[in-house]
Amino acid sequence: MGNSDGSSLVQMCIVKVAQNMDVLEKKVSNLPVSLLKDLLPHLNIYYLDRIETAAATKGISTSVIWAAIWRDLDQTWRWRLKSALPDQDWKQRCLERLFHMVLFTQVRRGGSYLSHLSDTSILSMTVKHVRVLSLHTSTKNFCRLASVDLRPILSSLEKGVTSLKLLDVKSLFKHERKYVLFILHRLLDHGSVRDVVLRRNPDSSFLSWLMSGRRGPQLTVSTAPETSHADGHDLDSKCSAELEEPAAKRLALDVEGNPEVLCSEVSSSSSPADRCPEGQIHSLDFEVSKREILSTVSHTLPTWLCLRTLHLHSDWLISEQEMSVLVESLRQLFLNPSCSLTDLRVSYVSGHTHLISMLRACPTLQSLCLEICPPADRNTWRPQPRFTENKELCLEKLTVRSTGPMTVACFLPVLTSAPKLNNLHFTGIHLSQQFFHTLTGSNPSLKVLKLEDINLSDYHQEILQFLKHSVLEELSFRDCRLLDKCAVKKDFLLPFVEALKGISSLRTLMLSQNRLATSAIEMAELFSGGHPSKITKLDLSSNFILPAELLEFAQLLETYRPVQRLMLDLRFNPLDREPEVKGQALRKLILYCNILTDDWDSRSTMADHISVM
Incomplete structure (x- = not known):
């Protein structure tokens, strides 16, 4: 039984209940689970927030509803990572965004989630969820927070x-500076x-x-001069x-x-x-x-x-x-x-010569990030100062990004003097054989290694030797041309996979932009044998993996049945070439993986294709 527009009687009743929640709220928890689920999308955010506890007692999560509201509020979500967040994160993001939109800009009122709610009531509800307050060019109404009417909102902030x-x-500061x-x-x-x-x-x-x-x-700061400075x-x-x-x-x-x-x-x-x-x-x-x-x-x-x-x-x-x-x-x-x-980040620095000077000046620094633009003329490079003998750094995390040619020799003294280093991230730096030997001998506690835009094709044996002695939890080789010089790619990939399986602590492996293509199938061997890898996150994005290859990977995964559920990143692969095969592969993978994918149209760009020609 339905009306002229096709809405069923049940649907009409659900809409009517949603419109009269001020009277029916206490009785809603008595609804059957199926009807309660159908009701949630019709509620405004005030009642959706209030009914969450009752819904949770019946095993119903509001995560999908908050995610839908987020997509309606943030129209750019389609171009960003599609990943699942915990329920509270979706709600937090939605309500924090709504606060900013209502107070500082505008919000469309097309959705039912804002029906029957004034701006003041939205602000009063959402303000308690604001952890990060962002003020930018569109915040013309910022000074309203100083008014008597919005003083309770400011107090909550x-x-x-x-x-x-x-x-x-x-x-x-173009507005009222005093306020x-x-x-x-x-x-x-x-x-x-x-x-x-x-x-x-x-x-x-x-x-x-x-x-x-x-x-x-404030205490007195000693500024006694030192010869070395x-x-x-x-x-x-x-x-x-x-x-x-x-x-x-x-x-x-x-x-x-x-x-x-x-x-x-x-x-x-x-x-x-x-x-x-x-x-x-x-x-x-x-x-x-x-x-x-x-x-x-x-x-x-x-x-x-x-x-x-x-x-x-x-x-x-x-x-x-x-x-x-x-x-x-x-x-x-x-x-x-x-x-x-304890944490210092500086960008952009002209040259690398102050790295050791900075670490000498900050002996208890735990994290340092430098973005370096090396001088074009190498003759202008000044030599690095040296560390005092037996001087140990407290450094635990080092990140260096270089926009020009720079060799790792500049940083080896730092690695040698930082036995507590557990996180290392290099981008755009030319390595040497000594690099991996230094990590093995001087940085035994290294948990995270991220190398990006670095050619690793000449260091296969050094990599394998390093992995045998490592306690890594996360390994990232992004855009590292891993297989560029392999006549037979399996000759490196199979020992590489076996070495990774030997690291019982490894949980994250990121191999984005390495032109793996058909070789991505070999990565399924991580989960084979009597001692499979315990990796829970695998990034194979931007590797020109075709649907047929993904299906073969999925079939192997189906055979090996990983014990831990895997977060698998497949974004920016040309999986749209064969939609049926892609769907078949994803149906197999979904049993063992949470899949990160996208709506990327591979035919709109030839970048990946050219990279493997």
Whole structure:
């Protein structure tokens, strides 16, 4: 029985129940499982949130509904990774996105998930799910948070937001500067924000305001000169004129800059006598200019004792001169026993010569990431300084990305001096036979090895020998031309697979962009025999795997029956060439794998085809 548009009576009743949830909510939990499942897509987010517990008791997950809402909100999802997230992650993403859209931009109201909900009610519901607050060029309504009407929303943000992203500060300060600073002060000092991302900073005055009073308890920093750092001191004195910023350009502690005055003027709950708390920034990620390195950063960094993570980004090359100033500031910071900095990332650096100087200045640093642009003229390269004999680094993670030709010899002394290293990521660096020997002898605790855009075709025996002695948990060879010089590809792949099976700790193997093609079938042997691999994530994306080859891989997997369920990445392979064979292969694989795939049209590009010609 149905009406003229084909809707059944049951469907009409479900829609009617959804429209009257304010009256029927308590009775909904008595519905049969099948009807409850049909009801969920018709609920708005308020009732979907409230009914989750009752649905869970009946074994019903709302994950699919939150995922559908996310796809409706984020129209770019089709071009990104399609992967399953835990239920709470989908809900978190949806509600955090909705908050930003309602407060700062607009949201389409076509879906039932927003029916009968005002902007205020959406904000009140979603604000408690906001962990990362992102402010960018479209945040014209940001200053509304300072109004009396939205003060409860701001109070909730103070409690929940832990990360603040200011993605266009220059645009942000085109609005009411006083109210912008008031809101930022409430989030940073009265709130829970500990991580800050800063892009397009308009001037050093705002950076000074951000850094002032948020550095943790300040202690005396010893700056006793050391002979080995004479060059840094000399450079610092030569640049003294640049380091001193005119007083007129420093941020004045006026009505806008003084937190107590801001609170007393904008917030009726504070008085001039009230003392505002001082927040602490533990992680700072910002785009830096030459002026900021030579002034604000170099002066403030030695006193920023609560800072744990510092990421300095620039779209220009940080020169030798600027790096020397930065290294000296870091040295002064690490002389203080209360220094908390453990994670440092700098890009883009002109040359590699400051790597060891930086590690000498930061002996307790645990993670270092450098993006290096080597000078085109090799004659301009300066020799690296040397480590003090028997000097051990605390370094646990090292990431180096090079945009030009650079040999691994520059980094071998670091690997030799870092016995605690457990994570290594190199991109675009020319290796040598000594590299894998060094890893085996000096870095026995290495858990993660990622090599990218590196030609490994000449180091097969070194790789196999290294794997026999490794305790890796993750191995990634991305775009490493693994099989380029193999007359018979199995001659390397079979010993390679056997060596991987011998690493009982290995859980992730990533072989993207290695032109495996038909050789991808051999990777199924990882799960064969009496001692199969315990890998749970296998990345075979961008390897020109055709449907027939995937079917053969699936048939072998069906024979070996992996004990652990496998996350299998098959994106950017021309599987659309034979849809029926692809479907047959995927049906077999789905029994043993969670498959990451896409709607990539291989016929629209010849890049992969040309790469294997």
